[in-house]
Amino acid sequence: MTANGLSVVVLLREVLDPRPPVRLAGGGVMVREPGPRRLVNPADLEALEEAMLLAEGRGARVTAVAVGPGRRLEDGLRLALAMGAHRAVRVDGPGLWEGDAVARARVLARVVEILSPSLVLAGARLLDRGDDPAPALAAAGLGLPCCTPVVSARVGDGEATATRKADRGARDVVALPLPCVLLMEGGAREPRYPDLDAVLAALGAPVETWGLPELGLPERAVGEHAALLRPERLVHPRPDPTPVPTPDPDAPAFERIRTLLSGGIRARAGRVHEGSAGEVVEGLLRILEEEGLLQGAAP
């Protein structure tokens, strides 16, 4: 705890890079590994940026938390340290991050309970799946106020003021007593780019690893055992149609037919050059030059 007692926990979650297509494995019940590129959820990084601004302005202490398997989340946590986080915690355990949002919320709730921060920040949406109800469920489980999607936040004494999105572009300003959970809308902040010294320093910095004993949770209370939903099958959705220009229904029929028969393309009219052989050759060279087809040719 710092002097004014403000401490912030930022949740970093991993998402699949949505740009390359996903491949299925296990007879279609899981996403094939390795292959898909993983990255820290961009909205979470923005939440971290928000936390860093608070830390700079209010002297808050920032703890980055990631829950998940293996060591690969450590890269994300080290990035958080490089950006200025004071502490990094990776929560790991057998099957800890499997199971549904309810099971994951239980783990999150326990982490928040242990760290007992004044503020929990996370992105409002995941880049790959969209909604993640786990942080909100954790807040509900702990009886903490939760606000989403937050565009900006100010923290005062014992109270936070958050501006969140309302209908049709309107903004809604709400006050929340601390401690509270704020889920940040993506695109509100630009995560800082850590300098090289910070990155190098973060390479050697300690990342704490908590397992079930540290959490004080029995195995049956987490992961698949605690899940209320069971995955049945993953399938590829029906592909979205690639937009092709359909004939405008408001256009007259003659125009609609023309659109179909031209394939949306208007044929380029040819140009006929006449004159003596020399003139024609000159005209032809001029065209080739205009079209940029003569680059590098000898004059």
Added chain:
Amino acid sequence: MTFKHLFSPLKIGKVEVRNRISFQPHLTNFAVDCLPTERHMHYWGERARGGVGLIITEEMSVHPTDRAYEKLVEVFHPEVIPHFRRIADRVHEFEARIFAQLNHNGQQCDGTISRLPVWAPSPVPDVLFRETPKEMEPEDIEEVARYFGRCAVHVREGGFDGVELQFGHSSLARQFLSPLTNFRTDEFGGSLENRMRAPLMFIEAVRRAVGDDYTVGIRLCADEMIPGGLDLAQVQEIARRFEATGLIDFMDLSIATFYNLYLVEGSMHTPLGYTVPLAAGIRESVKLPVFCTGRINDPVMAEKVLAAGQADMIGMCRALICDPFLPKKAEEGRMEEIRYCVADNQGCIGRMGVNKLLGCIQNPAVGLEARWGEGSLRPAAVKKRVMVVGGGPAGMWAAKMAALRGHRVDLYERGDELGGQVLIAMKGAGRDEFGVIARNEKAQLDRLGVTVHLGVEVTEAMVLEQAPDAVIVATGSVPKAHPVAGADGPAVFNVWQVLEGEAEVGQSVCLIDYDGHHRATSTAEHLADRGVEVHIITSSLFVGAELGPLQDLYLTRQRLLQKGVTFTPDIAVMEVTGEAGDKRVKGFNVYSNEWGEWGPYDSLVLAMGQEVDDRLYKALKGKVKELHRIGDCVAPRKVDMAIWEGHKVGREI
């Protein structure tokens, strides 16, 4: 190229189809006494054997008031059931699925065949049949719905896998849906809900009759493409409402009406896949499998449409008439063996409208699969040395078929490329795709190891010296040297010279069209594209008289007008006179008998017929062991006959 999407199975209702290719409904004129025939069975069986996933039969009539043409199958007679069973068994033998298309053509129908009044939502005649129909009474609508149900039972009893209801370009249901043809003020007209009432009754009757465990779908017209008719936005709403009933399993699509039939059966002047934007538009609004049909003649393109999510099923008609084995060849990666359809329409659509049996310019076996289908070719008992003279379509086909039977074949062509007149015809405006006919066969000749001699003019002496066991003369035809008085004068050219770029035509040309076919019109367009002022004089009532049944007339005339070409019909040309730059045409009106003179023009172009080049045949007659004459050198005709005769002689030699 692997076809990941094209050869993935699709569940349509209760039926799993092995791939995404559907042989779409089309007229065949194969029916006899309004019943399906053996010819149908072999025709569809051949496509099933060729690897197609789904076959949807030609339209079959559900009610006696619907007899749009003579050779239509009537499903309401229970007699069709045993015929259907034979067809279904044959198709199932090759693991394909078959749906029957049920239809009532409404006003798009001929009461002089049925000897009954034509039925329609409102008493407005169809543009093509021009017969004023009887406005259907509510009992009539109920009767048609009942007949739809009865017919669907016959289809199910016949062992078919599903049924498609034709609500598309030619159907009573579309006439109810469209404000163009439905002027009713009762509960079957007016609002969209009312206009959909009768078609919904048809669907409900069919679903009630066949039960929930049977596949039922509809074919909708995605855009009528006519002022006052249905457009895509309206059809999207209609499609959503049909889907919402939960009674149908798939949505097949068509386009246009009889006002613009050239859009239903787009010729090679229409772009490949021209209906894809409409299918994509419908697929945005419904979750049912959507079919897309229209000039998708190539598995690569089909795969792209599927991969882009623009359709779930690719409909092919002409592509599989032309090559029934296209699916199998694509799946096995034998792309160079596919015989691609060129949408010339002379063999298929051009024959349908005039009551002839279905055919194909490139596939003589269409409708004759029992005799000439896959596996019917037997090796020759005596292997001969065969000399084929002339590398046009006739010669190439003769060489191919003879080589397939084990003969040793030498093919001689005096030009430096195989293809014959196809190579000239493809130079006409918009006729480039015609050249695919030659390309298809060239690939086969290479594969079969036929020895091709290019640039060799075969003489009598050469033949006698080589003394082959059989000679096939396919030396073709040339434009008539002297079709009209004065044709030997200056600045008079034939269409070949123009298309080959050998004619200095000047700025204004008069084209004399005794052809009525692409030969004349595509040459006129070719000239107009190059800035030449073209006037066409024809003895017919209008220019392009032969293009009507091919569905090429409308767009050809449109393009000619847009390119500033002018016409004078009804004129028998008797003489052409004058010097270059001052050419004149003399003739008389065949109806009024009044003489006239047209001109001056810079030059004249004649499309006035061909004459045989049979010099070699006559020279060899009686001097070689076995002599055959095929194609245009027998009598100048069209490419379909050249291929037919080449195919036949190659089989029999």
